[in-house]
Structures are given as C-alpha cells and as structure tokens.
Amino acid sequence: MEQATPDPERLWQPAPLEPLSHPDAGLESMMTENNFSLKKIEISVSEAEKRTGRNAMNMQETYTAYLIETRSVEHNDGQSVLTDSLWRRYSEFELLRNYLLVYYPHIVVPPLPEKRAEFVWHKLSADNMDPDFVERRRIGLENFLLRVASHPILCRDKIFYLFLTQEGNWKETVNETGFQLKADSRLKALNATFRVKNPDKRFIELKHYSDELQSVISHLLRVRARVADRLYGVYKVHGNYGRVFSEWSAIEKEMGDGLQSAGHHMDVYASSIDDILEDEEHYADQLKEYLFYAEALRAVCRKHELMQYDLEMAAQDLASKKQQCEELATGTVRTFSLKGMTTKLFGQETPEQREARIKMLEEQIKEGEQQLKSKNLEGREFVRNAWADIERFKEQKNHDLKEALISYAVMQISMCKKGIQVWTNAKECFSKM
Amino acid sequence: MSGGPPKALPSTGPQSLRDMPHPLAGSSSEEAVGGDSTPSPDLLTARSFGDKDLILPNGGTPAGTASPASSSSLLNRLQLDDDMDGETRDLFVTVDDPKKHVCTMETYITYRITTKSTRVEFDLPEYSVRRRYQDFDWLRNKLEESQPTHLIPPLPEKFVVKGVVDRFSEEFVETRRKALDKFLKRITDHPVLSFNEHFNVFLTAKDLNAHKKQGMALLTRVGESVKHVAGGYKLRNRPLEFAAIGEYLDTFALKLGTIDRIAQRIIKEEIEYLVELREYGPVYSTWSALEGELAEPLEGVSACIGNCSTALEELTDDMTEDFLPVLREYILYSDSMKSVLKKRDQVQAEYETKLEAVALKKEERPKVPADVEKCQDRMECFNADLKADMERWQNNKRQDFRQLLMGMADKNIQYYEKCLMAWESIIPLLQEKQEAK
Numbered sequence: 001m002e003q004a005t006p007d008p009e010r011l012w013q014p015a016p017l018e019p020l021s022h023p024d025a026g027l028e029s030m031m032t033e034n035n036f037s038l039k040k041i042e043i044s045v046s047e048a049e050k051r052t053g054r055n056a057m058n059m060q061e062t063y064t065a066y067l068i069e070t071r072s073v074e075h076n077d078g079q080s081v082l083t084d085s086l087w088r089r090y091s092e093f094e095l096l097r098n099y100l101l102v103y104y105p106h107i108v109v110p111p112l113p114e115k116r117a118e119f120v121w122h123k124l125s126a127d128n129m130d131p132d133f134v135e136r137r138r139i140g141l142e143n144f145l146l147r148v149a150s151h152p153i154l155c156r157d158k159i160f161y162l163f164l165t166q167e168g169n170w171k172e173t174v175n176e177t178g179f180q181l182k183a184d185s186r187l188k189a190l191n192a193t194f195r196v197k198n199p200d201k202r203f204i205e206l207k208h209y210s211d212e213l214q215s216v217i218s219h220l221l222r223v224r225a226r227v228a229d230r231l232y233g234v235y236k237v238h239g240n241y242g243r244v245f246s247e248w249s250a251i252e253k254e255m256g257d258g259l260q261s262a263g264h265h266m267d268v269y270a271s272s273i274d275d276i277l278e279d280e281e282h283y284a285d286q287l288k289e290y291l292f293y294a295e296a297l298r299a300v301c302r303k304h305e306l307m308q309y310d311l312e313m314a315a316q317d318l319a320s321k322k323q324q325c326e327e328l329a330t331g332t333v334r335t336f337s338l339k340g341m342t343t344k345l346f347g348q349e350t351p352e353q354r355e356a357r358i359k360m361l362e363e364q365i366k367e368g369e370q371q372l373k374s375k376n377l378e379g380r381e382f383v384r385n386a387w388a389d390i391e392r393f394k395e396q397k398n399h400d401l402k403e404a405l406i407s408y409a410v411m412q413i414s415m416c417k418k419g420i421q422v423w424t425n426a427k428e429c430f431s432k433m
Numbered sequence: 434m435s436g437g438p439p440k441a442l443p444s445t446g447p448q449s450l451r452d453m454p455h456p457l458a459g460s461s462s463e464e465a466v467g468g469d470s471t472p473s474p475d476l477l478t479a480r481s482f483g484d485k486d487l488i489l490p491n492g493g494t495p496a497g498t499a500s501p502a503s504s505s506s507l508l509n510r511l512q513l514d515d516d517m518d519g520e521t522r523d524l525f526v527t528v529d530d531p532k533k534h535v536c537t538m539e540t541y542i543t544y545r546i547t548t549k550s551t552r553v554e555f556d557l558p559e560y561s562v563r564r565r566y567q568d569f570d571w572l573r574n575k576l577e578e579s580q581p582t583h584l585i586p587p588l589p590e591k592f593v594v595k596g597v598v599d600r601f602s603e604e605f606v607e608t609r610r611k612a613l614d615k616f617l618k619r620i621t622d623h624p625v626l627s628f629n630e631h632f633n634v635f636l637t638a639k640d641l642n643a644h645k646k647q648g649m650a651l652l653t654r655v656g657e658s659v660k661h662v663a664g665g666y667k668l669r670n671r672p673l674e675f676a677a678i679g680e681y682l683d684t685f686a687l688k689l690g691t692i693d694r695i696a697q698r699i700i701k702e703e704i705e706y707l708v709e710l711r712e713y714g715p716v717y718s719t720w721s722a723l724e725g726e727l728a729e730p731l732e733g734v735s736a737c738i739g740n741c742s743t744a745l746e747e748l749t750d751d752m753t754e755d756f757l758p759v760l761r762e763y764i765l766y767s768d769s770m771k772s773v774l775k776k777r778d779q780v781q782a783e784y785e786t787k788l789e790a791v792a793l794k795k796e797e798r799p800k801v802p803a804d805v806e807k808c809q810d811r812m813e814c815f816n817a818d819l820k821a822d823m824e825r826w827q828n829n830k831r832q833d834f835r836q837l838l839m840g841m842a843d844k845n846i847q848y849y850e851k852c853l854m855a856w857e858s859i860i861p862l863l864q865e866k867q868e869a870k
Binding site: 209212213216217219220223224226227229230231233234237238240241244247248251254255258262398401402405406408409410412413416417419420423424426427430431433 | 681684685688691692695698699702703705706708709710712713716717719720723725726727730731734737831834835838839842843845846848849850852853856857859860863864
C-alpha cells in the first residue's frame, strides 16, 4: 500500500556529513557504494502474511511476516520504480532498532509499534494474530521505517539500507557488527544514574519530562479505552429501541408507520459506533508512538549520565593518583593506600622502589590526563549532538501531536454531526405518528 | 349545586371566556381530541333517570331507547357530535407551587390547585386550595367508585423507596407536580368526569378532610348499581371489540415495559460514560502542565471534554425527570384500564346469566322481567362509556407519545449540538501557529 501523499521528509536526500563518535557506521562508504545522492526513495510496508516455521528450538511456530517495498522515484518525471521488496518479521525490526540504539546513542531513535496489544477496550482483541491488530501493526512498522528514513542521520546508516534491500543474511550482517558487545550493560547504566554527580541540567529536566510524559500518556490511553467501552454500550443499547418500536408498531394504527421508521433510525444509530471507534484507534496509536518515544528520550539521558559518570570516575581516579604521587614525593601520607599500609606493616621501602613507583604513577597520570581530555571532548560532543537531535525531536513532537489533536477534534465533530442527523430523522418519524 | 328549573344555554359564554385570563396559555398539556364541549347546564342537573326536562341541542328525545338512558351515555352521544373547540372550555385547573410542611407527626408536601370556571356547579369563578398527594389518592378512589364505567387517569406512583429517592428533592417534587397536573387536566378534559361532585369538592373545599369524614353518598345510580355487581358470573361471548381492546392493552403494556427498561439501561450506560469522561478530561490538563507549545491546545481539549460532560449530565437528568415518569404513568394507566374491562365483562356476564335463567323458565310471559332489563341497561351504558373513553384515550395516547418521543429526540439533538459547538470552537485554537518564544 503506497503512502497517499509522499512526504518530502520521507525521501532520502543527501545531507552534509556530521562528525559521529562511531566511525564504523559506514557512512561514507555507503554513500559512494549506493549512489543514493541522486535518487529519492519511497518505502512502504504493504502486506502482512501469516507464516509458520521452525524456531530456534526447532518447534513449530506461527508468526506474521511483513512485505517491505522500496521504490525509487526519478527526479524528473516523478514515476516510481520498484527497486526492492522483501519480507521481514517483527523480531528483525527489533534487531534493527537495537542496533541503531547502540550505534546512535545521541539520537532519539523512533520507537516500534507495541509488541503486544495493550490499552484495549473490550471489543478489540488482545490477540496478536487478530487481523485488526496485525493491520495496525503493519501501519506502525511502516511509520517506523519512514521515521528512520526521514531522519537526517539515521537514514544514511548502512545496516538500515541493507534491512531494506538484503533479504537473506541480513541478520548475520548485523550480528557481525558486534553491536551487542558494544551495548552498555543495564547494570552499569543504572549504577551511573544513581551515582553521577554533575549531569547536564538540561538532561535532568529532560529525564524528568520523559518520565512524566510516559505516565500521563499511559493514564490517558487507559481512560480513553474505558471511555470507548462505555460509549459503545450507550450506542448499542439504543439498538433495542429498533426492535421494540417495530413490535409496538404492529399493534398500532396511525402511530405504526412513524414508530417503525423511527426504529430503523435507532438501528442506524447503534451500528454507527463501530466505525467511529475504529477511527479513534488511529488517534490512540498516534499517542502510543509518543508514549514509546518517551522511552527513547530516557535512553539518550541514560547515555549522557553514563558518559558523565565515566568522566567523573576518570577525573577522580586521576586526582587520587596525583595525590599519591605528591605524597610519595614529599614523604607525607595523608591518604590511605595499600602501599602505605604494607609499608607500615612490612617496613619502609627503599628509595629506589619509591622512585620507580613515582615514575610509574607519573606515566599513569600522563595517560590519565590524555584520556580525561578525550573523554571530556567526547562528552561535550555527545551533549551537543544529542541536544541538536532533541530540539529536532521537540519540533516533530509538537507538530505531530497538534495534528493528532486536530484529527481527534475532527472525529468528534463528525460523530456529533452524525448523531444530530440520526436523531433529527427519528424526530421527523415521531412527528408523523 | 343548583337544582332549579332548566335555564337557557348561556349566550354570553364564549365572551366571558375571552375576558378571563387563560391559565393554560403557553402550557404544553395535551390537547384532548375527545372534545370538551359544554353541555347545557340543565343536563348537568339531570342526574337521575327519567328526567324528561332534558334540553338537547339536536332537539327531540334521546334516540333509540325506550328505557331511560343514563346521563352519561347521553352526554357521550352529544360528545361525538361536538368538535374540539378551545373556546368552549369553561374549566381550567392548574397544579403548582409545591410547599413543604413540617409538623410534629410528619413532613409532607402540598400543592396549590387553582381552578377557574364559569360552570354553574362552581359558586365562585375562581378557587385556590392546597392539596397533598393523599388527597389526590382519595379523589381517584372516589372517581373509580362513582364512575366505574369510565377510565380514570393514573396517579404517579404512591410509594417511594425511602433512602433511594429523596421525597423532598426539587427534582422529585417537580416530577410529581407535573404528573399531578396531568392527572387533573385529564379529568378536566373528560366530559363526564369533570362534572363529578367529588372532583368539584376536591377543587373547592376549604377543608377536604371534613368532607372525607362525612363520607358523602353521592354515588350515581349507575355507580351504585355497577358497584354491587357480584362477581362469579361466567362470560359467554366477549364482544370482539372489547376482546381486541384487552389484547391491545396487554401487548401495549408489555412493549411499554420493555421501552422503560431500555430507557433506564441507556441512562445507566450514559451515567457510566459520564463518570469516565470526568476522569478523561482532566488528564489532558495534567499533560498540558508538562508542555510548552502544546499547553494551550491540550488545555483546550480538556475544557472541551468538560463541556461535553456537562451536556451529557443535562441529557441524563432530563431523561430521568421527563421521559421515564410519563412511560410509567402509561403503564399504570393501562393496568387500571384492564380492571375496568374486567368489570365490564362482569356486568355482561351477569346480564347473560340472568337472561338465560329467564329463557329457561318458559312459564314466564314473554315479558322480560325488570331486573334483567336493568342488567341490559347497565351493560349497554358500560359498553358505550367504555367505547367513547377508549377512543378518547387512543387519541390522547397518540398525542402524548408523539410529544414524548419527539421530546426525547430533541434532547439528544440538543446534547449533540452542544458538543459540536464545543469541538468546533476549539479547532482554531488547535490550528494556531505558535508565536516566536
């Protein structure tokens, strides 16, 4: 299924190269390899198909595969040519995203649609195989790819390109990058979060904001699902009027026709809610995307905290080495050290031993100072790049959510107009009783 | 009550009506299609059989019967010739101004009953009395006793589960007042019931309790005789039309019961929907506090949902106060009508049985004995009264339901219009471009 209106943001465009902390992203090589600087690309997830296969434990499983089609659009005539088409399942999307998270920690990486159906109101199925859920997921996956493709940095990633073009062997290629090893351990990150002393204030605020955002959107989605449930009930009970008016009209003379036709309108009213609520699901999906985006924001904050903590630890280590050196040189022992203890226990060391130690420390200090300098640089660069992307994200978020609210208001207006129409028709029937 | 010689029809009737302020002006009470003619005052005095001084507009004696006809059937026959004309109305009754009375023994509500009339039965042109529910109940019982061949309108339900409904809340009292007003207006519009003495006493007496104690024996001969019809006679052939009415009423009451249940269910669902909405709106407000550019749009959506919630509350209140009580009233109405039908059956059964008994005794001269004749009269009067009342009832019912259902549609339209306005007004706010920070 093609996107209705090609969004210029979706199309690949050459962008000025930006310095990245991870040179193995393969940016330059990819650019020349594939010559995408001249062509524009359209991406769509056009189909979903149920498949059966064998999983890692050789057990039969059922899963859904999605067809990704890539078209290149010629500049001049606007015609599109199908260049690539392959099938991917959800877990491969997850793999791609995890890779992007590791290699672009300063980027707010677009989220995937939910793995399992959550915030469902009673009529919707929570079953992953349910066709409505699969359909909404297809749209969500397409949205994810479009988000990545329209991101000025992410769009040029080689692994992303291969995801769209290389069906077989892609998983191996990703794993070969060894990104899993490069990933920061969760434990390390948690530790850093608690112990970091001087994170950038903006990141503290951002983390706080993303926590609140997540909480408020969750609450909103939960209540909205309940509201949908209740609204469904109200509309459907009116359907009973249809039947009873029909039965009543059978015993009436002059009143009969009016009652009968009014009953028909009650049936129309009752069945109108199905489409209304289906449309509203689209709004809920838009909110969900930003619920999951909050987690992506937090990931960037965590990375900063980790880097800052790393920096602080390196600085602390350097400071303590310098102090040790000074103590050895001046002969005073102000701080506790193992060497000091052993010296006390086993006797003083010789001047030669002391000299050796001082020299070693001085070397370590020199190394440490260089490391600190580069860590500092890294940290500042990270903050700069991350904040640029965060500003971009904020603009995107404000724009998207405003659009979502407008479309929600339009849905409500349409629902009200339908309601007025139906009841006006019913009133006319009653007036003819 | 004037018992003097027959007077001429008042020629100034319509004119004096024009001078009177019309207490029903602008009220939404149903227009009784059954006619509301002003029978000649003379006819009103002819309460007993055999009064040959009846002056009839058509001239001549009452057609058809050799035996004296009851006053009520005569009036009914006149009735069917008259068309409804608001200007011939000469009796207006209104129920309003509920007041709470706190006494040592009990607390209760009274309503003001205002009567304006040019009828001769009323000594004064205007009356204003206060009555409480049990007075209405007394009146209804008396009407049933004294006019057993007619359909007496229902009263709103007597018993209210204490603790569930507040008997003194504004909504309850207003709902009851409307129902009591409807009750009296239906009697007022009835060509026979409106002339009932108990009704007159109810409208005029300063001290109703004193009257109740007197236990006025003002039953009409018809009422007296029908009242004493013993049960236990088996009915042979129920005339088709009355069988049809019975069947109709059965199905009618059933359907109304279903509609009542559906309406209650809808209100329940709407209230639950309202509860969720009241939680939903404020979440947008909470969110708005986190945001910069989105703060106003989110706050706007929150306010919008709040407005829709208020509109929904108004809808459910209206339906509870105006829709449900009228449905219940009609269910009570059809119940009481069924018992009148049963009485009619009894009267016919008695007649048939007695007739049969006579036919068996072949020795009797072929003259029908007097008491069998009386039974026949009773039956024929009853049938005539009931038929006329049924027609009137059918017309009123049609008007009432037309109004009720149109009202329900209206309330829903108004609800959606309020919501539409709220959402439409917020679109410009949402589309506003943000000014440079």
